[in-house]
Amino acid sequence: MLLSVADYEAAATERLPEPSLAFIMGGAGEQRTLDANIAAYDAIRLLPRVLVDVTVRGSETTVLGQRVSFPILIAPTAMHRIAHPDGELASARAAGSTGTIMILSLGSSLPVEDVMAAANGQVWFQAYVGRDRGLTTEVIGRAEASGCSALVVTVDAPVVGGRMAERRHGFEVLPEWFASGHTPMYGLTAPGASGASATELWDASLSWGDLIWLRSRTRMPIVLKGLLRADDAARAVAEGVEGIVVSNHGGRQLDSAVPTMHALPAVVDAVGGQSAVLVDGGIRRGGDVFKALALGAEAVLVGRPVMWGLAVNGQMGVEHVLRLLADELDLTMALCGATGVAGITADLVAPP
């Protein structure tokens, strides 16, 4: 029975070949940050409020001014076709049909134009800034032209983290079995041909000064993904970014990075409401979404759960995963006396 995200994880694990699992599930190093992200949610206890009329309630809200049915977005993850032949088309449609936003990865296994043509809702575009700024400009331009409504710039990846599982399965350069039969959008071609690895495409020189250049390339609002420090968040606000994703890249970059839920409160304080604060990493249940919102996030991003849904049942699988999370969020709200996301307040979290 598929009653929870954990059920989807188990089902996807049975279905997918080892190397795909290594890519989807794996984290950096010994996966301490990956595990800590999840454990951080487990450790948070709630103090539910009772005797509130919760007959009428809803989790709809806005993120960057865009309406969503629930504050759960699809995180940018690469190569959805590794999980299902429909790839990003299925994920984008699932986001649209459930009323939320997909963040399309630069590492999409299908061209942004094709995904946007299939999409029936808001799509944001995630980009790494590559060493070849011309190529980055072109890519951002294609995303904007196709209708993407925000630009998510990943800032925690000047170099690639030590992803051991991927390396043990030869993922440093993308596998041939993946490349055949599709045209990836952005240089990420099969090994034999160009063979460019992520390390070569990313830019270790990316720094605050580049935000001005980025701003000049697009009218999309800009979200920085991958901040964990309060001082970095304050700087981001000062630079005028529209949003921040508190993220450690799902534990795939720096093993030992603080879990995102430990970092969130200080970032929320530093931002002081001047920018949207989102968070990702370790969210496996609707109760986790509730906790993230109680500690100040406007919305969360989920990555691996979407890939599991995709692997198990394509678009319908992703829809079901999103609905399970939304239903669990709704249940948690009802049991805590919150009728809307505004009612998910910090006093509902028990002191440690």
Next chain:
Amino acid sequence: MLLSVADYEAAATERLPEPSLAFIMGGAGEQRTLDANIAAYDAIRLLPRVLVDVTVRGSETTVLGQRVSFPILIAPTAMHRIAHPDGELASARAAGSTGTIMILSLGSSLPVEDVMAAANGQVWFQAYVGRDRGLTTEVIGRAEASGCSALVVTVDAPVVGGRMAERRHGFEVLPEWFASGHTPMYGLTAPGASGASATELWDASLSWGDLIWLRSRTRMPIVLKGLLRADDAARAVAEGVEGIVVSNHGGRQLDSAVPTMHALPAVVDAVGGQSAVLVDGGIRRGGDVFKALALGAEAVLVGRPVMWGLAVNGQMGVEHVLRLLADELDLTMALCGATGVAGITADLVAPP
């Protein structure tokens, strides 16, 4: 050998079929709150006082002004016939014969009139307030008319928690094997017939304002069950309720709710002696009862242990479970230098 509640748990687990176990043992979600309730007692250490004459000692006390032999009540749990054919008749007689109070669940598998006819001691009645207030009024009236001496209103269940084990065994609607051959009191009939699930019967609109209405329906003292927050407890006192049960529904409603023993001290502080404070969840030994009283509870409620006693040996099993707990409480009192429940003071708990 049945020397402890844990022995009864093991014996009941061997005896009962899977679906019954799922219903009796299961908690919401990943059962983190269920486990945390128990772990919270384990973590409390005692600082026994010595060289006190404890020859004469006793655990008798009063709860809501009613005398009990020991401060351990039977918690309201549904469908005792799932554990034993005698169902609530056996439990009520066991409570009476050992000198304590049974709280009869609205989800009783036998009519309140039958249970009260069999009872030989005080019985309280637990009610959910349903969407059909007429039905609720009727039920409360039947309980009062039958002789129930307090009304316990469950307030932590505006909707049903995510009880995964039950759902995996099809407990969303009650199983046919259970319904045949008995007449449940209150709409909880077999699936084929009315098929009403708990969700439909409970009322998500229940709020503080409804207490006035409740008060007008009965002269029984009112106890609110399911509070965890100090501010909710203070409000309950302000509304004039006679008692509060600090409870997270035995971990069956909100997975991640704070364990009851973590919530208890702040509630006791907020109530300031103006109302009785009881607690349930995770009590498996007499020493746990001692700890709850040391931290300010007037009495505790035990649910699952009663079901285990019932499953193993009907009325005699429940009596034995209650006596084991009472004997262990007595032993803990003797070893801590407390001759009565008034001597179970906070300084007997070691600082963390």
Next chain:
Amino acid sequence: MLLSVADYEAAATERLPEPSLAFIMGGAGEQRTLDANIAAYDAIRLLPRVLVDVTVRGSETTVLGQRVSFPILIAPTAMHRIAHPDGELASARAAGSTGTIMILSLGSSLPVEDVMAAANGQVWFQAYVGRDRGLTTEVIGRAEASGCSALVVTVDAPVVGGRMAERRHGFEVLPEWFASGHTPMYGLTAPGASGASATELWDASLSWGDLIWLRSRTRMPIVLKGLLRADDAARAVAEGVEGIVVSNHGGRQLDSAVPTMHALPAVVDAVGGQSAVLVDGGIRRGGDVFKALALGAEAVLVGRPVMWGLAVNGQMGVEHVLRLLADELDLTMALCGATGVAGITADLVAPP
């Protein structure tokens, strides 16, 4: 290879029958206090001092003014013949030959006169105060007349703790296989005959007032064994007792009692040097002895390790166990820059 107390534990476990092990190893309830006693030592970290000349060092000291080669005494445990036919004769000789003190239990499996005739060193006598004060007076008189040099009164046993392993093996009344062929000193005869259980012999009325009576019965210095609270310790000092053993009865009385090492510092503070403070429970290595002394104990008592030594090799086994502990204490002293027990100071313990 028998290189540590743990090796003796393993060897004794292989050698002894189940019921003997249940008696020797078991604790009350779920053995949480038994385990916590040991874990408390594990959790303490040392901050060794270096570049101290430790060529000449020694662990000899005095306890109640009596010289010992090392501050490790044999704790009073009942029925040494359960472990070895030589019983208390072997233990007493081992204490004497290694230069330390044996505390002979009231529950000795051999008469005090026989043990004292065999002993070649100081022996203290442990007594419970029984309901029959005449019998207690007689017993204390026999101990003093035989040459015992201190009286240890157990104060944490107004009633018998819930020793589950013993009860599962029928130890509530002493087993027949044990009684045959020996003459226990004090009513603890075989079941068929008098069948008196410990519960009947102990006195739940024992309180501070009885100390005056006790004092009138003997000229031996009095040590109270089984205190954990600072206020009880202060009272003991006010009553003029010569010594205190911080003890939870090796986890055999109140399951959930605070581990002795958590209780020790507050007791030491309260006593302020006006009385000797000893500690027992959970000591398995010489480093544990060092930690107890660093936190203010004058000496420690070891019980189960002595029984293991006895079971494995009689007197020689006990001697070896004591020497292993003394050697490890000596090693810890050398590595921490302490040349004598006076140098085992609190600053050698790392802050938590």
Next chain:
Amino acid sequence: MLLSVADYEAAATERLPEPSLAFIMGGAGEQRTLDANIAAYDAIRLLPRVLVDVTVRGSETTVLGQRVSFPILIAPTAMHRIAHPDGELASARAAGSTGTIMILSLGSSLPVEDVMAAANGQVWFQAYVGRDRGLTTEVIGRAEASGCSALVVTVDAPVVGGRMAERRHGFEVLPEWFASGHTPMYGLTAPGASGASATELWDASLSWGDLIWLRSRTRMPIVLKGLLRADDAARAVAEGVEGIVVSNHGGRQLDSAVPTMHALPAVVDAVGGQSAVLVDGGIRRGGDVFKALALGAEAVLVGRPVMWGLAVNGQMGVEHVLRLLADELDLTMALCGATGVAGITADLVAPP
């Protein structure tokens, strides 16, 4: 695949015979300090800084004024030939070829002159001060004459710790299979012959006063290895030593000693920059090196990982182990926004 130090540990464990493993891997007592050293690194979380240009970065630094490619030195460990026939020749060459420093152990399985002849980089010499000061003088003189550039004096070993695994494998006196075919430098000959054990060679009288004598025997800078206390570190600074290694001897001396990473901050504070502070014990990844530097160490020493590299592939194995650690350090620096070791600051460590 050998992608990490853990892979080398696994491979070495497969390759080496039991007694060699006992010597290389083992710690004192129950190996609590050995385990705690490693766990202390695991528990530290990082707060990476983003949007820093890290294109150009490097881990080169100086230790005692000597340039190294990365702040990872080879710790002094005895008898490298136990791991590989080339022994210390291989290790010294690996250090030189990767641009770091080897600290040659007094317990070297090859004469210091041979090692220095093979070495292609800086080598420091580690000495115990033995009871025979003439021998110690001679040894230090040979090291200095051979070109060693610093003297590391071990101060945490007045006596030998309780190394149980070694003792179980008969390592109290060195095994015959080791001695055959080589000429150990310093008395550590085969059992049949002189049979001198470490205990006899070390000097329990070594104290602060001896530093003046040591200083008179050599012009090499002096580093004290084995301090954990702030007051000892302050004294060392007052005595004018050039460096300190915060060390518990890799958990091989005092089981229960505080893990080195818990001791480091107070030592760094006490030293106040007047002396170099190094640290060893439990370093298994480049991220651990980063954490040690963030908390104030100038460099770290690695022992067991070098032995594993040696066992698996001689000089090339050691080089690979060092390069893996250096690469992981570089990766951690890149992901934390540090372009050089000076940028590895305390604010990159998350508060606990």
